[in-house]
Amino acid sequence: MIYLSPPHMSGREIEYVKEAFESNYIAPVGKFIDRFEEMVKSYVKSNNALALCNATSGLHLALRVLGVSNSKVIVPTFTFIGSVNPILYERNEPIFxxxxxxxxxxxxxxxxxxxxxxxxxxxxxxxxxxxxDIENIKFLADKYKVILIEDAAEALGARYKDKFAGTFGEIGVYSFNGNKLLTTSSGGVMISDNKNLIKKARYLSTQAKEKGFIEYVHKEVGFNYRMSNILAAIGVGQMEVVDERIKRKREIFEIYKSELSNIADFMPELPNSFGTRWLTTLTFKELDPFEVIKKLRDNEIESRPLWKPMHTQPLFKNAKAYLNGKSEELFKKGICFPSGTNMSDEDLRKVCDVIKYV
Ligand SMILES: Cc1ncc(COP(=O)(O)O)c(C=O)c1O
Structure with missing residues (x-):
C-alpha cells in the first residue's frame, strides 16, 4: 500500500529511544524533552518552546494563556477540525x-x-x-488590535521572507502527528518569543501544580498535556533530518507537477514564501476527485479529498461565515496525493499512471 504521508524515521530515533529507556526517564520529563524543545526553537528561530502531547492541546493552551474565552475567534473555514475544536473548548464562537x-x-x-x-x-x-499571507494577516491583526495565533501544525519549516511560519503571532503551534513532515507518533510543540506565555502554558500543561510545596497545591484548572520523554527522543532523531525531508517533499511535488499539470492546477505558492509541500495538493480541471480516490484505492494507493470546509460541517450549521465560494469549489475539485518522503520514484510513477488512465 502506498500511504498518504506515513512516518519516515531517520534510523537514529531507535538509539535515542534506547538511551531514554536506559535512563529510565519513561515519563513526561527528561533530557530528550529539553533537547527536542531546544532543537525546534533554534530551528524556527524562536526564543521559547514547549513540547506537548499534540498540536490541538497547544492551540487550546494558546487561547487559555492569552485569555481568549467567551469571545469571537476568526479562523479559516478551509482547515482541519483541529484548528477549531480548541476555540470551542474555551466557549468561544468561531467566525469562519x-x-x-x-x-x-x-x-x-x-x-x-x-x-x-x-x-x-x-x-x-x-x-x-x-x-x-501572514504578513498581511498580522498587519490586520495589529490594526484591529486582535491577538494573532498561528496554527502551523502542517507547516514546520515553511517560511515567509525567511521568517518561519509560526513565529509571526503571539504563539505558534506545530504538530508531530504520525502523518506530518516529522513525527513523534503523536506530539506538538508550542513556540513563542514571549517567555511568560510559555512559562504559563508549561505550568497549565502539568495539572497547574503550584511550586514550593511538598504536597500538591492547585489554584486553577490545569491539563495533562505534556509530551513523553520517549516520544521526544523520536523527535530529536526526526529534527536531525528536517531539511532533507522538506527537500524530498518539494521534489515529490515537482514530479507530480511535471507529469500532471495538463489535467490539474496545483496549489500555488504565495510570492516570497517557501512552502514545504507537506502534501501535494491540486484541483482537477475535469476529473472527479472522488472517482480518482476510488481508482487509486483499488490500486492500493491512499489519497484524500481536500478539507471539507468547516462552515459545511453539521457541527457548525449555525456558525457565522464570510464566504466567497472558493473553499467549496476546492473541496469539490481537489485532492491530496500520496506525499510520503519514503516513496520511491517508481511509486510516484505508479500513482501518475493510475491517474492518467482513470
Ligand atoms: C491544520 C491542523 N491543525 C491542527 C491539527 C492538530 O494537530 P494534532 O493532531 O497534533 O493535534 C492538525 C493535524 O492533525 C492540522 O492539520
Missing part, C-alpha cells in the same frame, strides 16, 4: 473566513469580519505546508 486564490484566508473577507464581529483573536492556519 473563506479562501483566496492561494487557498488561504481571504484578506478582504477577513477585514470585513474584523470590522463587524469585534473578535478577540485570529487563528491563522498554514495549510498543506504552505504559508498563509
Amino acid at each position: 473566513i473563506d479562501s483566496d486564490k492561494f487557498w488561504h484566508m481571504d484578506l478582504n473577507l477577513l477585514e470585513e469580519a474584523l470590522k463587524k464581529e469585534k473578535p478577540k483573536a485570529i487563528i491563522a492556519v498554514h495549510i498543506y505546508g504552505q504559508v498563509a
Whole structure:
C-alpha cells in the first residue's frame, strides 16, 4: 500500500529511544524533552518552546494563556477540525473566513469580519505546508488590535521572507502527528518569543501544580498535556533530518507537477514564501476527485479529498461565515496525493499512471 504521508524515521530515533529507556526517564520529563524543545526553537528561530502531547492541546493552551474565552475567534473555514475544536473548548464562537486564490484566508473577507464581529483573536492556519499571507494577516491583526495565533501544525519549516511560519503571532503551534513532515507518533510543540506565555502554558500543561510545596497545591484548572520523554527522543532523531525531508517533499511535488499539470492546477505558492509541500495538493480541471480516490484505492494507493470546509460541517450549521465560494469549489475539485518522503520514484510513477488512465 502506498500511504498518504506515513512516518519516515531517520534510523537514529531507535538509539535515542534506547538511551531514554536506559535512563529510565519513561515519563513526561527528561533530557530528550529539553533537547527536542531546544532543537525546534533554534530551528524556527524562536526564543521559547514547549513540547506537548499534540498540536490541538497547544492551540487550546494558546487561547487559555492569552485569555481568549467567551469571545469571537476568526479562523479559516478551509482547515482541519483541529484548528477549531480548541476555540470551542474555551466557549468561544468561531467566525469562519473563506479562501483566496492561494487557498488561504481571504484578506478582504477577513477585514470585513474584523470590522463587524469585534473578535478577540485570529487563528491563522498554514495549510498543506504552505504559508498563509501572514504578513498581511498580522498587519490586520495589529490594526484591529486582535491577538494573532498561528496554527502551523502542517507547516514546520515553511517560511515567509525567511521568517518561519509560526513565529509571526503571539504563539505558534506545530504538530508531530504520525502523518506530518516529522513525527513523534503523536506530539506538538508550542513556540513563542514571549517567555511568560510559555512559562504559563508549561505550568497549565502539568495539572497547574503550584511550586514550593511538598504536597500538591492547585489554584486553577490545569491539563495533562505534556509530551513523553520517549516520544521526544523520536523527535530529536526526526529534527536531525528536517531539511532533507522538506527537500524530498518539494521534489515529490515537482514530479507530480511535471507529469500532471495538463489535467490539474496545483496549489500555488504565495510570492516570497517557501512552502514545504507537506502534501501535494491540486484541483482537477475535469476529473472527479472522488472517482480518482476510488481508482487509486483499488490500486492500493491512499489519497484524500481536500478539507471539507468547516462552515459545511453539521457541527457548525449555525456558525457565522464570510464566504466567497472558493473553499467549496476546492473541496469539490481537489485532492491530496500520496506525499510520503519514503516513496520511491517508481511509486510516484505508479500513482501518475493510475491517474492518467482513470
Ligand atoms: C491544520 C491542523 N491543525 C491542527 C491539527 C492538530 O494537530 P494534532 O493532531 O497534533 O493535534 C492538525 C493535524 O492533525 C492540522 O492539520
